[in-house]
Amino acid sequence: MKKLSLLLIVAMLAMVMSACTSNSNSPGAGQTEPGTTQPDGSGDPVTLKIVYKDEGTANPVSVKFFETLEKSLAEDEGLNVKFELVDLAQGSYAENLNLLLLGGTIPDIIYFQGGDQQIADQGLLEDLTPYIEKSTYIKEIMEPHNQTRMASYPYLLWIKPLAPKAPVVRADWFNAMESSKALMENPTVDNYYAFFKELVEKKPGEGKPSYALTAAGDIAEINFIFNTAFGLDTTWLKKDDGTYEYSKVSQNEKEKLTFYNKLYKEGLLDPQFITKQWDTKEDAFYKGEAAVITGTAGKIIDLYDGRMQELGGDDASLIVLPPAKGEAQGFGATDVTKEARGLAISSQSPHKDVAFKVFDYLASPKGQMLDRLGFEDEHYKVVDGEIELNEKYYSEWYARFWEPTEIQSETPLKTPLLGEPGTESLRMASDYYTEDNNFIIPEQFIANWDAMNNLYKEYSTDFITGKKDLSQFDQFVEAWNAAGGAEITKYANENIK
Structure with missing residues (x-):
């Protein structure tokens, strides 16, 4: 009887905990959705951890940007968000980020500059497709190459001009x-x-x-x-x-x-x-x-x-x-299989919806005003109803998030967003644009592919510096094929259309 009573108590506790858990994800009477401000300006803030190359706590411009973004989200969207910048050690960003993630610290928003595929293969990155489909602004500013890349690899978002x-x-x-x-x-x-x-x-x-x-x-x-x-x-x-x-x-x-x-x-x-x-x-x-x-x-x-x-x-x-x-x-x-760099949302984050709302806001006209133009009176001034960018803007500011071809600014621009060198480089990029015929390396080849690329880097460096004579190039080709190149070449010939 005592055992039966104990089982009943445990079962009842489990039911209560389950009810509490299910209710915690949906606001009840007098409650608001997490991260949503109430009419009096209060509400539970959502903390979004973000790791982003060069955007750490030691960068005062970064700190000010995310503090300003917090205020803008609250005023324009009613989102009560606090950003926590995750600092990485000096050195290779991709390597240090990988150590962070594999060590179990997975921020809500992650900027990748390589090394993302092995993280995605472990199911740690959120498929952004349904979020984009429901978005208000993101889907409107995506370029054709963004859409192609997201269709085959839906984990990284990077809405920028084609920029080699x-x-x-x-x-x-x-x-x-x-x-x-x-x-x-x-x-x-x-x-x-x-x-x-x-x-x-x-x-x-x-x-x-x-x-x-x-x-x-x-x-x-x-x-x-x-x-x-x-x-x-x-x-x-x-x-x-x-x-x-x-x-x-x-x-x-x-x-x-x-x-x-x-x-x-x-x-x-x-x-x-x-x-x-x-x-x-x-x-x-x-x-x-x-x-x-x-x-x-x-x-x-x-x-x-x-x-x-x-x-x-x-x-x-x-x-x-x-x-x-x-x-x-x-x-x-241009590689159109996936974004080579970009922003991802952790599949483990309890605040995935809020994180994407931040993404979508930054694609809106008000979000673009901050992301693209910087801080008023510091990077630009509004003169006679038009935005005048100053030298500090051109020498310091860059968009942390999205750069669609055309900016949807609520106030017209008097001065161009890019200077002469930046404009000329993008013109050249457009003039010489062609698509690559590469493909995402299948999982069964990834380990060998990494080894083959390391082999290439070792040999090519030795060839350039003279440690190896270029008469040994055929020796490199044989080593590359033996390391898995023959199999991946066969796969390429079977799958390249």
């Missing part, structure tokens, strides 16, 4: 070079080489630059300039017999690496490009150690331009260089 990395150089140094005109009129690989060589030999910056070109950690950024010129215009190249081969094991790749090795041996390529991070790369550019770097087309290039003029004066404004011309010309084919 484009090379830039100081105008005063560019104008001092005799080779500049030929480069702009006919940007062949040979003319790029001549321009780089003249920069290092002439040293227009009072003994600088030390080298013509630098990059952050590997050759990916340099490839935006030269890949297409060497015929590396898609991930999978179609051979004469109609079959496909992976571009990085092709003879085209060998020819490109031979050119990079030439730049390295002659001191035109930064000898420390392998160890540089994005910040030390930019620092080398600003200090004049490197003459040319690549920056993301659009606002980032404008930020580079603003910073360079702060340091070197108006004559140091930036000129955007065209992609190299050869077998073809362009900044490389």
Whole structure:
């Protein structure tokens, strides 16, 4: 009897707890939905943890942005939200984020710049498709390439213009070079080489630059300039017999690496490009150690331009260089399988709906006013009913979230959102746009794919620096195929349409 009574008590407690749990997700009499303000301005705040590269508590602009966003959400949407910025250690963002997530700390909103697929494969990222379908503003500002990417990989959202990395150089140094005109009129690989060589030999910056070109950690950024010129215009190249081969094991790749090795041996390529991070790369550019770097087309290039003029004066404004011309010309084919970077919502978050409401608000006219334009009286002023952007806007501000092609501002803009270099870089990106033929790597190949890419990085770095002779390129191809390349090549030939 005692055992029966105990079981009854446990059962009754379970029923009460279940009822409480179910009721906690839906407001009852006198209650509001979590995160919703009541008429008197009160209400339970929802804390959204967010991890975002460069947007930590040590960045006062970031702190002010999210504090301002909290106020705007409350005033415009009745959402009582508190943002908690999650700081990561210095170093590789992707690696440190991965350590955070695999360690069990999973913020509500996560910015990824690589490394997201293994997290998505574990079911830790929310499918955003139903949220987008029900959205008020997000679905209206998505570009066709956003829609294509979300259809195949619905976890990352990144509504930005198509923006490859484009090379830039100081105008005063560019104008001092005799080779500049030929480069702009006919940007062949040979003319790029001549321009780089003249920069290092002439040293227009009072003994600088030390080298013509630098990059952050590997050759990916340099490839935006030269890949297409060497015929590396898609991930999978179609051979004469109609079959496909992976571009990085092709003879085209060998020819490109031979050119990079030439730049390295002659001191035109930064000898420390392998160890540089994005910040030390930019620092080398600003200090004049490197003459040319690549920056993301659009606002980032404008930020580079603003910073360079702060340091070197108006004559140091930036000129955007065209992609190299050869077998073809362009900044490389655009991956439409998935967003390469973007914002995700944790599937483990208890506040997924609120998190997406934040996303949707930032796509609204009022949200865009903050995200795109910054703080009134600091980055812009309203004069005679029009928005005038100031120099601080151009040198400091960038959208943390969405940048649709056209901004839906409640107040008309008197000055353009982008400066001349940013506008020119986006024009070039549009002019040279092509779609890639790559595909999302199936789960059964992912482990091998990572190993194969690491193998490529090791060999390509050794080829460029001369640790390995390029006569060993066939040895690399054999190793790549043995590491899983043969199987993935077979899969590609069976599935590429």
